[in-house]
Amino acid sequence: MKKTFALQDLDCANCAAKIENALNNLEGMTKATVSFMSQRMTVEAPDDKFDDLMKQVKKTVRKLEPDVIIKA
Amino acid sequence: MSKQTKRLIRIIIAGAALLGVALIPRLLGHPLTGWWELGAYLAVYALIGWDILWKALRNIIRGQVFDENFLMAVATIGALCLREYSEAVAVMLFYQVGEWFQSAAVNKSRRSIASLMNIRPDYANVMRDGELVQVDPEQVAVGEQIVIKPGERIPLDGQVVEGSSTLDTSALTGESVPRKVDAGKDVISGCINLTGMLTVQVAKEYGESTVAKILDLVENSSSKKAKAENFITKFARYYTPAVVIAAVILAVVPPLFLPGFPFGEWISRALTFLVISCPCALVISIPLSFFGGIGGASKQGVLVKGSNYLEALANTEIVVFDKTGTLTKGTFAVTKVESKLNSKEELLAVAAYGESYSNHPISQSIQKAYGQEIDRSRVEKAEELSGLGIRAVVDGKTVLAGNSKLMDKFGIAYDSPDTAGTVVHIAVDGVYGGYLLIEDEIKADSAKAVEDLKKVGVKETVMLTGDNDAVGRRVAETLHLDKAYTELLPADKVEKMEQLMTEKSPKGKLVFVGDGINDAPVLARADIGIAMGGLGSDAAIEAADVVIMTDEPSRIATVMKISRKTLRIVRQNIVFALAVKAIVLVLGALGFASMWAAVFADVGVSVIAILNAMRALRVKNG
Numbered sequence: 001m002k003k004t005f006a007l008q009d010l011d012c013a014n015c016a017a018k019i020e021n022a023l024n025n026l027e028g029m030t031k032a033t034v035s036f037m038s039q040r041m042t043v044e045a046p047d048d049k050f051d052d053l054m055k056q057v058k059k060t061v062r063k064l065e066p067d068v069i070i071k072a
Numbered sequence: 073m074s075k076q077t078k079r080l081i082r083i084i085i086a087g088a089a090l091l092g093v094a095l096i097p098r099l100l101g102h103p104l105t106g107w108w109e110l111g112a113y114l115a116v117y118a119l120i121g122w123d124i125l126w127k128a129l130r131n132i133i134r135g136q137v138f139d140e141n142f143l144m145a146v147a148t149i150g151a152l153c154l155r156e157y158s159e160a161v162a163v164m165l166f167y168q169v170g171e172w173f174q175s176a177a178v179n180k181s182r183r184s185i186a187s188l189m190n191i192r193p194d195y196a197n198v199m200r201d202g203e204l205v206q207v208d209p210e211q212v213a214v215g216e217q218i219v220i221k222p223g224e225r226i227p228l229d230g231q232v233v234e235g236s237s238t239l240d241t242s243a244l245t246g247e248s249v250p251r252k253v254d255a256g257k258d259v260i261s262g263c264i265n266l267t268g269m270l271t272v273q274v275a276k277e278y279g280e281s282t283v284a285k286i287l288d289l290v291e292n293s294s295s296k297k298a299k300a301e302n303f304i305t306k307f308a309r310y311y312t313p314a315v316v317i318a319a320v321i322l323a324v325v326p327p328l329f330l331p332g333f334p335f336g337e338w339i340s341r342a343l344t345f346l347v348i349s350c351p352c353a354l355v356i357s358i359p360l361s362f363f364g365g366i367g368g369a370s371k372q373g374v375l376v377k378g379s380n381y382l383e384a385l386a387n388t389e390i391v392v393f394d395k396t397g398t399l400t401k402g403t404f405a406v407t408k409v410e411s412k413l414n415s416k417e418e419l420l421a422v423a424a425y426g427e428s429y430s431n432h433p434i435s436q437s438i439q440k441a442y443g444q445e446i447d448r449s450r451v452e453k454a455e456e457l458s459g460l461g462i463r464a465v466v467d468g469k470t471v472l473a474g475n476s477k478l479m480d481k482f483g484i485a486y487d488s489p490d491t492a493g494t495v496v497h498i499a500v501d502g503v504y505g506g507y508l509l510i511e512d513e514i515k516a517d518s519a520k521a522v523e524d525l526k527k528v529g530v531k532e533t534v535m536l537t538g539d540n541d542a543v544g545r546r547v548a549e550t551l552h553l554d555k556a557y558t559e560l561l562p563a564d565k566v567e568k569m570e571q572l573m574t575e576k577s578p579k580g581k582l583v584f585v586g587d588g589i590n591d592a593p594v595l596a597r598a599d600i601g602i603a604m605g606g607l608g609s610d611a612a613i614e615a616a617d618v619v620i621m622t623d624e625p626s627r628i629a630t631v632m633k634i635s636r637k638t639l640r641i642v643r644q645n646i647v648f649a650l651a652v653k654a655i656v657l658v659l660g661a662l663g664f665a666s667m668w669a670a671v672f673a674d675v676g677v678s679v680i681a682i683l684n685a686m687r688a689l690r691v692k693n694g
Contacts, residue, residue, distance in 0.1 A: 014352060037363040
């Protein structure tokens with residue numbers, strides 16, 4: 001399953017790169033991309049693990065950039 | 073007041089305060105000393121840097137050490153400890169200027185691309201229970217009728233039921249000449265209705281309509297990253313820690329071995345390192361360049377589905393064209409009528425009746441040339457003879473219409489005109505009646521397209537076609553293509569592609585250009601698949617990596633130029649940023665570069681790189 005989310009207040013390019021790296025290191029992640037330019041995050045993971053993984057994703061984003069809000 | 077304006081005001085106030093603290097006491101002849109001096113500078117420092125310090129602290133608590141806030145905090149607090157007060161405040165001030173500039177630049181280019189893609193319809197006027205109601209386009213179902221008034225944007229794809237008008241398609245195609253539509257014509261969402269009122273029967277729901285697909289495509293294009301982008305992300309991961317480690321070594325090791333120097337001097341040099349340790353200039357300017365390039369291309373009616381494709385286009389070596397619909401219009405027209413009957417009109421009429429039950433493009437072109445209503449009751453027993461033509465009984469006479477093989481089969485002598493078009497021979501009751509010549513017109517800009525591709529350095533231009541050899545060769549010769557493979561079945565096309573793929577150099581890319589209808593496997597097999605005339609054709613938008621919305625093959629060279637320009641900017645930025653940083657690092661280690669130089673190396677380079685990146689958005693016409 002592949003889902004795209006808007007990231008609000010993602011205001012530094014290096015942070016976007018850091019979030020992307022961290023998300024790709026999560027267990028079970030097929031592929032994650034964070035685009036600073038379009039302020040979007042794409043998460044791709046197997047269907048059965050997706051919901052669990054999204055919790056991890058949210059946690060990671062909050063840890064790296066507390067100001068960023070994930071919008072569906 | 074926006075967040076940005078607030079930040080700018082803070083920067084200006086802090087800048088003025090810094091100048092005031094540094095100059096006024098001196099001008100008054102009473103330089104600040106001791107605690108007074110520290111206090112004054114600390115006040116300005118707090119004003120400009122409190123948020124950086126707060127973020128640094130918060131991130132340390134969360135276990136995120138190597139982050140630019142932390143580095144800035146360490147560098148400036150270190151400078152304060154060394155009593156380099158004005159440097160400390162200036163570093164913080166310039167860092168904030170750089171940050172402000174970055175977000176301003178990014179917002180500006182995002183906005184300009186958004187306005188470019190400002191095709192999202194706000195509402196639809198839908199007919200419900202005999203009344204016209206305004207609803208969200210997403211709530212309109214297939215089959216409902218919508219009304220579009222002059223000046224409104226067409227919200228959904230559909231077919232005109234009533235009315236006639238002209239449409240401005242420029243937001244989708246970059247084409248400035250308005251398109252005429254009337255009842256029976258298909259219209260696509262995103263166009264603006266200019267002159268008349270149209271009633272349209274909705275053919276696709278919003279999520280499936282052209283406008284939604286294009287927006288989706290553009291918005292997702294930056295998730296497919298170019299190699300250069302991935303390189304920078306990786307590089308940034310090692311660069312910052314490496315510079316920080318170097319700074320620590322610089323602060324600790326030399327004083328142990330070089331007793332002549334005081335600790336303070338080396339710490340000051342190490343702090344200079346920290347100021348340059350942020351890879352911001354690269355991390356921001358490279359995606360910005362690609363984003364700008366993709367935006368610039370869409371301004372020209374070319375949608376590129378990802379930075380990786382834009383990057384690859386620069387190395388195009390071989391361009392393979394499909395013929396029909398790509399180099400030619402894909403619409404057949406009768407160009408010559410050679411009659412042995414009483415008149416040309418009579419031959420055309422016989423042919424039109426004979427072919428009236430076929431919906432093959434060729435028979436349709438004959439119907440069109442005949443131009444009159446067909447009275448189907450005059451036709452009996454029409455049958456299609458596969459690969460040969462048609463046999464039908466018209467007004468009691470047996471009409472044969474087809475190729476030379478058909479004439480051979482029935483033992484009818486025929487003329488063999490020396491032309492390359494498709495020849496349809498006609499025989500009535502076993503007697504040869506003449507032939508019609510049918511040709512597919514070459515697009516107006518096909519020749520320019522091939523010429524431009526050669527100019528931008530494409531080594532080989534190839535045409536693949538399922539059409540017959542004579543027709544294919546003639547088109548290839550007219551357009552000066554290097555190679556042409558004709559009479560190919562779909563499977564042969566893939567095979568030819570495989571063969572061509574082996575002929576290019578390892579870095580070179582092969583581009584396939586098709587109309588996206590029958591060539592999905594070939595589009596997928598090529599390094600870069602370009603679909604022509606993507607408007608309305610879902611298959612094309614989905615299978616291709618690049619979609620040319622204007623139907624003009626000459627846009628391939630245009631997008632290649634954009635690709636080259638983007639990569640040039642990316643390379644300039646990488647080299648420039650790394651070179652300046654490396655030089656300042658070396659000078660800093662040797663004690664020749666002050667913290668001021670380091671601030672320039674960081675913020676100055678970012679600003680210049682961003683300004684350079686924004687050039688990618690500007691595209692010359694043609």
